[in-house]
Amino acid sequence: MSVFFKSISSGNPVKKGDAEDQLKKIGVSLDSKDSDDYDLLLAAVHDVAQHISDLPDYQPVPDTKRYPRENIRRPTQQEQDLGNAWAHKFLIQGNQDGGAMAKKTVTLKDCIAVAGVPQFFGSDAFPAWTPSTDATVVTRVLDAGADIVGTSVCENFCNSTASFTSAQGTVENPHRTGYSAGGSTSGGAALVGSGKVDVAIGTDQGGSIRVPSSLCGCVGFKPTHGLVPWTGFTSGDAVDDHAGTITRTVADNAACLDAIAGYDDIDDRALGAGEPGSHGLVEFLTSYSPGANKTRPLAGFKIGVLKEGFYNDFVQPEVKEAVLNAVRKFEQLGASVQEVSVPAHLEGPAVWTVQQRISGALTILGQAHGRRGLGLTEFEHARLPWTSENFQKLFPSTQNTVINGLYLTDKFPGLYSKTMNIGRQIRDAFDRALRECDVLVMPTTPFVAPRHGRRGTPRQCFEPTIGLTVNTAVFNVTGHPALSLPVGFAPAREDHTVALPVGMQIVSGRWQEKRIFQVAHAWETAFDWRSCRCMVEEAQHDDLNEKVQYAVEVSPVVA
Template sequence: MTIKKFTGAELTAVADRWNIDPELIDRLRPAIDRMRATYERVEALATDGLAPEPPAVRVTLANRGADDPHGAWLYRVDEPGPAGTGPMAGRTVTVKESIAVRGVPMTLGSRLMTEFVPGSDAAVVARVRSAGATVLGTSVCEDLCYSGSSFTSVNGPVTNPWDPNRAAGGSTSGAAVLVATGAADYGIGTDHGGSVRNPAAWCGIFGLKPTFGAIDYDGAMPTERTMDHIGVLARHAADLPAFLDAATSRTSYATDYARGITGLRAGVVAEGFGWPDRSDQRVDDRVRESARALASLGLTVCDVSIPLHRHGRDIHLPISIEGGLTTVFESRLQGNNHTDPYHPKFGAAFGEAMAERPQDIPVGGVLALAGATLLRDATNGLVTAYAQGLRRRLYDQIEQALREFDVLVMPTVPMLPHLLPTDAREAAIGTDLPFEMHDNNCVYNLTGHPALSVPCGLVDSLPVGMLLIGRHGEDARLARIGAEFEEAVFRCPAPPTTPAARSTR
């Protein structure tokens, strides 16, 4: 690309933006031109001899097809290829559309990204492919992932397989539904504040946010890099260690999983229950009853208090929105000040879309963009700095609890799946439906501890999730507890709207 010389008007605009003497900016024009020339040389150096794009992948736009009653699929890969021979051979995977799958349009659930096609797989997708898994296609997510429900995607709402009038949870909505209904063995998603665990709880499956950094985030849409996680959805907890061994650089999860759980200590976190105006008492009761049932598996169960947990959602907000302002909007999904891989074409496509079609930014994105800009400017980042300090104190309190207990327990989300709104845009503007479910989940994005949503019962024929939190690196222990709970206490049935469930009713 040739970067045109900047006009006097553009230089004046920069001076006005930063309240700098315009005469000084004008005198710096030759130095700015030298910087511009350097940019051109860097681009030429980086693109010289660039490998050609891989051949196109044949895909079918599957959303709302005859075999997709919940609107969960986005693209199906027409020729996924023969099953591999690795440890995940014979297992099928669907991938959230905010994670790159080579040759498959990566739209982020948004009108903004309608034409970008990644030329390579995200790191996690490449790993599971090399382990023998078959990637079936991509699944619908919320618009730019700015919702924990399932009604903001440009592709339409993803409906709950237990009740199509209700939300499936999000933002990894489609993947959760496809796993719950048996269309795929695993769903790969991203989790910034609960986006894997929310839909796991509401769809009656297992959803794991692993220890921070355990699964490489390269190739996934970032929001705030210190809280972004790749997560996984599965129908059975016993399937999680194999995925973790395939998706990470470690190969010890299956070994860790084999260790027993008798004698472990479970702490029921008081602050995870009874959220004013949000908690459903029946959900709280179901989770407390399930926590007590852990004793039948050989665990000692006691109550524990983590005072700052009650403020986790507040601490999460400024870090998330100001980090998102920088990462998503100001640096075009690239972020900065990090050494992870950058994806120039992805960032350029997003930046061009932002410039050409700002009206297509979703309501949740506008809220984050406007709110973060106003609040950061009003405080000069002071409150986010305070939040980062509180984040460390919250981490320390959780670490203290995990010195006394091996696992912490609370509801995954405080309420049952809500009804889908009749007007998605107005609901996103005027209600808290996109974000009401984050109270417990977002805490562990702040601290990076592994967290697993375990189906623990039904209330009004709708699933309830119990959240298990462990020490860093002890993801497999959570899976083992979840598997023994599933075997001895509660195994969630298939949703009533799946073909298999309908045929047996």
């Protein structure tokens, strides 16, 4: 040990009293007789850290010869769509020999690494950084024959379900200008919903795929936690975040998920995801559809209507009725429908809030740890350390995450660990319910797209999105796969002459993606969601609620 101490460099910045100063940050102190030794040990570890810092990084090398990046540019206003849906435009042509996604156009959320393409992350708190590697999903969709045509705007630090928080500009709902496209995968959902691209790959840490898909009339899928490698993503903390897909049809969604799912030998969350290309989702849909019984393709299926997903203060009556109308159609397809109660569902938002605030704050501050995966070190260097100047540029939702996370860590020691335990309890409750049903259904979002908010006070910034994730965030906690399927239209809360899309969320057991796709595909094939409109008059609401509540009370309930 003494030999090692003698090797400490003379230029080492550690000085007398530094060890004590570090401990003052957590309110403890050293025995004064030991202080010099700990300063010496701190100087030693500084030299070790400096040595690691000086080593070359080790990141996957993208095949830019096979997949060159063409004409990378920040689009002009004339090139933009739906307000400001594009972050960057470019072209990477996929496998010319074809594949499951041949001829499909793909956009990537602007938190997914593409070598050579600057990434904003929805922010202007730091200059756009440029990755030197590709996310795993990038290589996989190119190998499947798709063409990547750009990156799409994401909300500020992927920290909002609105579509006006990005520093790159507001994204408009493809069904009505002035209304939210949802977030944080706002640009991708808007571009898919408008028909500008076929597929968007995004992230979902509380509903960020399913919420914009619901508001924009898309099929949005958050698969089982870890099914798709998170390698090359910057969006959130790995405990909640999921990579997933947004498309206009269930079949396209299955094709994209087929291409991107499976372990990549990097992301430890995907250890149980199976081999790439082994999931056979498209083959499965093709083999059963239209099935031996064309008129009853879901014969024998049990659909559970989640009571807690329909009854809370946020659910808009017309949205409730639109989803219930869609559920009734399952009976025409041969399925049985029953009410299901999972009271733990109601604890999901609170558990998610604590979990996400603590882990989210640590991620934003560059202190996340505990996972084996790809570290995007260029991103960390681009945004750290935080200063008052760049922190002030963050949108209030991101600032609030940091404030909340620091406070909760300080005032509630051990609370994060408890959310992990209670999250597992909620997961087990859903698993029990799903032993009685094949899938659970509920509204994806409790109301249709709201008008855009405004950049006023922090409270004003939050108001349009309050309650949007009451049915989505819980499944980020539990890790269950969940798909948002468009099932009709309902009136805007602010203007009943404006009709906007309604999404139905379909949830099944972990690793049961095929079951969800089968149910969603059968519904989509049999019915045209664009012709389903629910414009319930205000005077009818009380009577409708009474009838539906009675149905809940007398129907079978799974504990």
